[in-house]
Amino acid sequence: MNILGISGGFHDAAATVIDSNGDILFAGHSERYSKQKSDANIGTALLDELEQYNPIGTVAYYERPLVKQLRQLYSGQDVEWDQLTARQAVRKQTQGRYEHVPIQSFNHHLSHAASGFQTSTFDRATVVVIDAVGEFETVTIWGAEYDSKGRAKYRKLWQQNYPHSIGLFYTACTSRVGLRPLDEEYILMGMAAYGNNNVSNRMRYDLIDNEWEIRFKENLHTGLSQKYLCEYSEFDIAAGAQDLAEDLILNIMMRARAFKWSSNLVYMGGVALNCAANARIGHYFDDIWIMPCPGDAGSSLGAAALVYGGRINWHSAFLGHDIPGAYPVNNILDELLVREIVGVASGRAEFGPRALGNRSLLADPRGSEIKEKVNDIKRRQQFRPFAPVILEELADTYFDMPRGFGTSRYMQSVARCRVPELFPAIIHRDGTSRVQTVPKDGSGIRELLEKWYVMTGCPMLLNTSLNIRGEPMVNDRADADRFEREYNVKVCS
Numbered sequence: 001m002n003i004l005g006i007s008g009g010f011h012d013a014a015a016t017v018i019d020s021n022g023d024i025l026f027a028g029h030s031e032r033y034s035k036q037k038s039d040a041n042i043g044t045a046l047l048d049e050l051e052q053y054n055p056i057g058t059v060a061y062y063e064r065p066l067v068k069q070l071r072q073l074y075s076g077q078d079v080e081w082d083q084l085t086a087r088q089a090v091r092k093q094t095q096g097r098y099e100h101v102p103i104q105s106f107n108h109h110l111s112h113a114a115s116g117f118q119t120s121t122f123d124r125a126t127v128v129v130i131d132a133v134g135e136f137e138t139v140t141i142w143g144a145e146y147d148s149k150g151r152a153k154y155r156k157l158w159q160q161n162y163p164h165s166i167g168l169f170y171t172a173c174t175s176r177v178g179l180r181p182l183d184e185e186y187i188l189m190g191m192a193a194y195g196n197n198n199v200s201n202r203m204r205y206d207l208i209d210n211e212w213e214i215r216f217k218e219n220l221h222t223g224l225s226q227k228y229l230c231e232y233s234e235f236d237i238a239a240g241a242q243d244l245a246e247d248l249i250l251n252i253m254m255r256a257r258a259f260k261w262s263s264n265l266v267y268m269g270g271v272a273l274n275c276a277a278n279a280r281i282g283h284y285f286d287d288i289w290i291m292p293c294p295g296d297a298g299s300s301l302g303a304a305a306l307v308y309g310g311r312i313n314w315h316s317a318f319l320g321h322d323i324p325g326a327y328p329v330n331n332i333l334d335e336l337l338v339r340e341i342v343g344v345a346s347g348r349a350e351f352g353p354r355a356l357g358n359r360s361l362l363a364d365p366r367g368s369e370i371k372e373k374v375n376d377i378k379r380r381q382q383f384r385p386f387a388p389v390i391l392e393e394l395a396d397t398y399f400d401m402p403r404g405f406g407t408s409r410y411m412q413s414v415a416r417c418r419v420p421e422l423f424p425a426i427i428h429r430d431g432t433s434r435v436q437t438v439p440k441d442g443s444g445i446r447e448l449l450e451k452w453y454v455m456t457g458c459p460m461l462l463n464t465s466l467n468i469r470g471e472p473m474v475n476d477r478a479d480a481d482r483f484e485r486e487y488n489v490k491v492c493s
């Protein structure tokens with residue numbers, strides 16, 4: 001029977017179904033169904049979608065509620081006393097639909113570790129998890145390997161506990177500059193390139209007790225005072241936060257490598273979405289895997305993987321709701337050549353925060369005017385760049401791929417562009433791009449890029465998520481139709 005993994009209750013609820021062969025039948029985010037960004041609960045629409053994967057033999061829950069609530073009590077937070085056990089948490093998330101199904105729950109950071117290691121190609125790896133906070137842990141380092149029966153084994157090598165947390169520090173800075181905490185950290189990362197990072201020394205002096213041990217002087221869970229660093233611009237604060245976060249992350253990577261467990265790195269937790277920091281971690285590891293959904297939503301997969309026990313058959317991040325039909329390559333090309341911008345909503349939706357070609361707004365990346373045109377549709381801050389999607393074998397020709405990342409199939413890292421003057425729309429202020437490389441995998445986006453390259457000599461497209469402003473990514477055809485009406489841009493299916 002199938003295994004259902006659940007994460008939820010805090011932010012970005014998600015569900016994953018794995019079958020008895022280790023194949024991922026489904027992985028998707030609640031927000032795409034409810035249209036509420038970062039929806040904390042698995043609603044009726046996602047639960048209805050999951051019905052097709054019955055019967056479920058085990059429900060796997062991504063953390064241990066009682067231990068988490070002990071930490072919440074310890075830190076004076078509100079506690080939801082109706083979710084003391086995993087059974088109660090699952091009952092709330094699934095509206096009682098799996099009442100008679102056995103439940104297993106796992107440590108929060110172990111679920112992160114499993115969703116990374118068991119989807120990787122590694123037989124043995126060092127696993128680093130960095131997030132805001134799990135039950136008590138904020139940073140964990142694991143030694144992972146498979147035993148003689150092919151079952152994943154994890155040995156915890158080091159941990160740091162609440163309230164000492166890089167994730168909470170970064171979220172406090174996100175809030176300090178007026179952005180939405182636990183949601184808009186990626187905007188803070190984008191702002192960093194425009195500021196002066198000298199402020200990181202002041203932050204280090206004010207906030208850090210021990211940089212090597214990742215110990216802070218104060219609990220940043222309650223945020224930073226709005227008066228803190230008021231003499232600096234928001235961009236300077238962003239630059240300082242990014243600079244200090246990168247130094248702390250690199251300290252953890254150095255410590256992880258020093259255990260000499262493996263030169264393969266699996267890196268998970270919400271902080272692993274910081275693709276600017278990720279470009280620097282290859283200094284310590286030879287080969288790096290960051291699952292495309294490394295945050296808590298990905299732990300729905302991790303918890304299910306722990307029940308399954310062995311390696312999960314990972315093929316791509318296209319694991320969500322299906323819009324059936326062949327990938328509309330020729331229709332997309334027609335629109336690109338005439339109007340330069342086109343939407344695509346085809347096949348299975350992406351698992352993870354990045355649009356990778358199945359729910360994307362695509363554009364011709366050449367020339368100086370396209371960024372403004374796409375921004376007219378997205379109506380987002382002008383300082384934020386767009387990302388390129390490129391034929392993988394040509395990535396090195398156009399981008400200086402960082403060590404440890406020969407590829408970046410899920411936009412895990414930034415890379416410096418070798419010819420920024422040709423593609424200003426996809427270059428950030430610091431000369432880097434959040435690259436998505438596409439291998440010869442038979443996917444629709446691969447076929448599109450190949451034909452686009454033949455027709456134009458350009459091996460890449462601008463790729464940004466297809467979403468109506470203020471909403472999560474487009475999920476089904478009805479969402480795509482609304483997008484077409486609102487923005488007068490064709491969305492091909």
Ligand SMILES: [Fe+2]
Nearest residue numbers: 131133270296
């Ligand atoms: Fe987490």
